[in-house]
Amino acid sequence: MTAPTPSPSARPDVERLRGYSAPLEGRRGLLRLDFNENTIGPSPAVVEALRAFPADQIAVYPEYDGLREAVIGNLQDSPAGLAHALLPQQVGLFNGVDAAIHAVIHAYGASGDTLLTTSPTFGYYAPCAGMQGMVVEAVPHELPGFRFPLEAMRAALQRGPKILMLCNPNNPTGTRLSAEHVLLLASSAPDTLVVVDELYEAFTGDSVLPHVDFAEHANLLVLRSLAKTAGLAGLRMGFAIGSAEVVDRVCRVSGPYDVNSFAVTAAFAALSDQAYTDHYVAEVLRARNYLVTELTRSGAVFHVDGGNYLLVWPRFSAQQVEQQLRDAGILVRSMAGKPQIDGSLRVSIGTQEQMQRFWECYRKLER
Known part of the structure; x- marks a missing residue:
């Protein structure tokens, strides 16, 4: 039996490279708060x-x-x-x-x-x-x-x-x-x-x-x-x-x-249709204020500044909480291994209704 022929090598820079990988499969039908996307769709x-x-x-x-x-x-x-x-x-x-x-x-x-x-x-x-x-x-x-x-x-x-x-x-x-x-x-x-x-x-x-x-x-x-x-x-x-x-x-x-x-x-x-985009941005900012209020009231450890997202540090394992949220139909992004923010979850901000759904689930997991 003839031995398989090895594939040609790429440039040394590419052989050493660790490619960027985004876990984008299996997201349909879930509340997607993991990639900072628009959560309601286009105009x-x-x-x-x-x-x-x-x-x-x-x-x-x-x-x-x-x-x-x-x-x-x-x-x-x-x-x-x-x-x-x-x-x-x-x-x-x-x-x-x-x-x-x-x-x-x-x-x-x-x-x-x-x-x-x-x-x-x-x-x-x-x-x-x-x-x-x-x-x-x-x-x-x-x-x-x-x-x-x-x-x-x-x-x-x-x-x-x-x-x-x-x-x-x-x-x-x-x-x-x-x-x-x-x-x-x-x-x-x-x-x-x-x-x-x-x-x-x-x-x-x-x-x-x-x-x-x-x-x-x-x-x-x-x-x-x-x-x-x-x-x-x-x-x-x-x-x-x-x-x-x-x-x-x-x-x-x-x-x-x-x-x-x-x-x-x-x-x-x-x-x-810039009016549509402006309306969505305004809704996200309202929802962010709602979530920040709830996180503050609960004593959660979190960080928020610019963007349609924030970081929150769960009381339990971030990987465990991420999986439990997924099981409940909600996706967030673990920041495991990232400098300064290891152990946190990045939560995208959508509409106020969506953030209420997230908060109801998250606070139960934190008890």
Whole structure:
């Protein structure tokens, strides 16, 4: 019997890599409070637009005419607006922000370069950096309170990292960084690409976009998504906003048709119904206040700041409580093994009705 032929080896950087894995199977029919998603679904306008999608267009490569302008118009019409007008070539379109993060690191990171970030933070930054052979330097948040390590970050920038990746507000700690401090960091390191991942910005209003002039801060790039607020996580729609030169270089390493036609159609509809998104965000903030009140009243150990999520430390094993909640039809995310927050659960915030359901179940498990 012939021995099996071994598979070819990948690049050494990939062979050493531990890939990012998200436990996304078996979630249907459960209350999903584990991935910070919109918990009620997209605007009816999105659903109607997808139902009306012409069948013959499925066989045609997607077109993006007008979508960049729609993104700019949506940003300009927001309460804070934009500091300076944007041109279409300053908006990159991606198959979700995950693809944008990958493209940024692929375009700007080389083997031996440093990616600077905080710890703990979104788990996909490190694998993307590892794919390129980059070194990851993660500066811990300041305790108590998971405060942003501003002075330590300024000192680290003096060592010349290629990329600074900031999640603002930070997932999973909710740590917030003011636009003033984002611009301070960008100004202090003009040779470092400063990427601000603003997926959860709508829940805080801390965006740097109403304050930045990309002609002055050409090393700044802002990432946005329609996943967490507008409910398009399943269709993958992300944006990168910055100077035309940086956006061009990031887009060079992406496929020409990475964003599919359904996502484009849904994005147009979602951007045209901002009132729906604003209503959902307001409901999440009300529900968060409700849950914080109940947690405080019960004496629970928890942490909440920005974003549509909070951290709670159960009295019993976090893994045990996570499983008991799953058995009751409620999903949360264990933070086991993460620095500073080991033993906690990250709980996404949905509607007040959903958080009442979570609380009724959680408090029984804590008795």
